[in-house]
Amino acid sequence: MKQILYGTRNDAKVKQMKEALNGMDIEIIGLNDIKKKIPEVIEDGKTPLENAKKKAEAYFQEFKIPVFSCDTGLYFEGIKDIDQPGVYVKRVKGRELSDDEMIEYYSKIAKKNGGEIISCYENAICLKIDENTSFEYQGPEISVNKFIISEKPYDKKIKGFPLDSLSKNIMTNKYYLEEKKPDEQENRMKEGVRNFFKESFKHTI
Incomplete structure (x- = not known):
C-alpha cells in the first residue's frame, strides 16, 4: 500500500479524502500524524493551483x-473581482478566521446580497512523488460549479468545514447538511479525485 502525506492539518479534510479514496491501494496520513515540526x-x-504547488x-x-496538497478558491456570482474571496477563503485582511468567524463573516456577505448568494468553489490538487515527478490539476472535475451561501446557518456544524453550515444545494434549495445522500456534484468531485490519483500512479508507483 502506498503511503502519501496529505499536506493539511485539517483532520476533517483528511477524513474526507480517505473516504473519497476508499478501496484504492493508498494510505493517507495528515500533517497531524507527522511527529516533526511542520x-x-x-x-x-x-490561484488555488499555485498555492497547492507551494504546499506540496x-x-x-x-x-x-510522497505528498499532495489541495487548495480552494471561492467565487461569488455577480460580484466585482476586487470583492471576491478567491484564494483567501479563510484569511480576511491578513488574519485567519476561526470556524465560527467564517460562518459569521460569510453570513453577513449573504445578507448584504439579499440573504443568499450564488457561489462556486474552484479546487486544485498537486501531487509530488519525488524530486523529478509531480502531477497537478485545477478544473471542473474536482470543483463545485454552483451552490448557495445563505445568511442563515443550519443548526449543525462540522469542524473544519464551517461554510457547510451556510451552503445549500442550488437544485433542491436544501442545506447540504440536511440532505442524506451526496449530491451529483459531490459524487463527481470524488470521482475526479480518484481519477487524478489513478492516472498519476499509472506513470509512477
Whole structure:
C-alpha cells in the first residue's frame, strides 16, 4: 500500500479524502500524524493551483515522502473581482478566521446580497512523488460549479468545514447538511479525485 502525506492539518479534510479514496491501494496520513515540526507555508499564490504547488513542494522538501496538497478558491456570482474571496477563503485582511468567524463573516456577505448568494468553489490538487515527478490539476472535475451561501446557518456544524453550515444545494434549495445522500456534484468531485490519483500512479508507483 502506498503511503502519501496529505499536506493539511485539517483532520476533517483528511477524513474526507480517505473516504473519497476508499478501496484504492493508498494510505493517507495528515500533517497531524507527522511527529516533526511542520514548516509554515506562505500561501500567496494567485490561484488555488499555485498555492497547492507551494504546499506540496514545501512538505516534500521537509519530509522527503510522497505528498499532495489541495487548495480552494471561492467565487461569488455577480460580484466585482476586487470583492471576491478567491484564494483567501479563510484569511480576511491578513488574519485567519476561526470556524465560527467564517460562518459569521460569510453570513453577513449573504445578507448584504439579499440573504443568499450564488457561489462556486474552484479546487486544485498537486501531487509530488519525488524530486523529478509531480502531477497537478485545477478544473471542473474536482470543483463545485454552483451552490448557495445563505445568511442563515443550519443548526449543525462540522469542524473544519464551517461554510457547510451556510451552503445549500442550488437544485433542491436544501442545506447540504440536511440532505442524506451526496449530491451529483459531490459524487463527481470524488470521482475526479480518484481519477487524478489513478492516472498519476499509472506513470509512477
